[in-house]
Amino acid sequence: MEIIILPTPADVARTAADAIEDQVRSGPSVVGLATGSTPLGTYQELIERHRTGGLSFAQAQAFLLDEYVGLPTDHPQSYHSVIRAEFTDSVDFAAGAVHGLDGMAANPAAEALRYDASIEAAGGVDIQILGIGTDGHIGFNEPMSSLVSRTRIKTLTQQTRVDNARFFETPEQVPDHVLTQGLGTISQARHLLLLGLGEAKADAVAAAVEGPVAAICPASALQLHPHVTVLVDEAAASKLLHKEYYQYAFDRKPAWQGL
Numbered sequence: 219m220e221i222i223i224l225p226t227p228a229d230v231a232r233t234a235a236d237a238i239e240d241q242v243r244s245g246p247s248v249v250g251l252a253t254g255s256t257p258l259g260t261y262q263e264l265i266e267r268h269r270t271g272g273l274s275f276a277q278a279q280a281f282l283l284d285e286y287v288g289l290p291t292d293h294p295q296s297y298h299s300v301i302r303a304e305f306t307d308s309v310d311f312a313a314g315a316v317h318g319l320d321g322m323a324a325n326p327a328a329e330a331l332r333y334d335a336s337i338e339a340a341g342g343v344d345i346q347i348l349g350i351g352t353d354g355h356i357g358f359n360e361p362m363s364s365l366v367s368r369t370r371i372k373t374l375t376q377q378t379r380v381d382n383a384r385f386f387e388t389p390e391q392v393p394d395h396v397l398t399q400g401l402g403t404i405s406q407a408r409h410l411l412l413l414g415l416g417e418a419k420a421d422a423v424a425a426a427v428e429g430p431v432a433a434i435c436p437a438s439a440l441q442l443h444p445h446v447t448v449l450v451d452e453a454a455a456s457k458l459l460h461k462e463y464y465q466y467a468f469d470r471k472p473a474w475q476g477l
């Protein structure tokens with residue numbers, strides 16, 4: 219796990235966009251997309267590089283991490299709609315290349331199986347963007363999620379519903395249930411990019427990176443993955459015990475190594 223502490227959210231966005239750009243320019247790629255506030259700067263940066271720097275997603279496919287159960291695809295807060303509005307409609311993915319879970323599926327268990335199979339059929343995810351919840355969730359794998367879980371239905375914690383209420387007119391409108399890639403599904407991506415911004419994420423980042431690997435902090439499962447880059451701003455890094463070492467190692471990073 220490489221932990222990179224950067225001065226500002228804009229630096230995090232640029233560095234994350236560099237990693238995605240390198241992957242997408244290397245050939246046909248499968249990119250894993252998170253929703254929520256954290257990756258918005260990264261998406262803006264990628265849109266800008268598409269508009270002005272010739273970065274093309276025409277050969278790429280994308281898979282979303284999760285979806286609210288009970289919201290139709292065209293609901294403004296469905297993750298299908300959100301990712302289109304925030305990113306994918308502003309670049310050049312081919313029609314049908316952006317995949318998500320169907321929150322209205324009559325049989326959520328079958329939908330989850332279909333989704334894992336479609337990720338596999340696409341060759342697996344090359345690079346996965348992840349945000350982190352204040353309770354340590356990634357995707358919507360809430361505390362005590364199995365560390366090897368597959369895509370399935372989960373119940374959001376009250377904390378996550380409160381955290382996400384800002385996107386809805388009233389807190390009660392936040393759905394109770396979600397379909398989410400499991401921790402085992404996410405861990406099959408070849409490169410994981412965990413982004414953390416702001417003081418509110420400091421405890422979760424510290425627990426994920428320096429705490430024990432334990433289901434109480436689902437993001438701690440990333441410690442078992444061979445290629446994880448954690449990109450955090452100073453505020454999100456503020457509770458890390460070994461901050462100085464991470465900075466020291468980054469300052470001495472061999473130029474050829476990349477992310």
Ligand code: F6R
Nearest residue numbers: 252253254255256349350351357
């Ligand atoms: C969203 C997702 C979640 C968010 C997390 C942080 O697709 O998978 O894990 O990344 O809830 O949300 P923000 O970025 O809004 O703080």
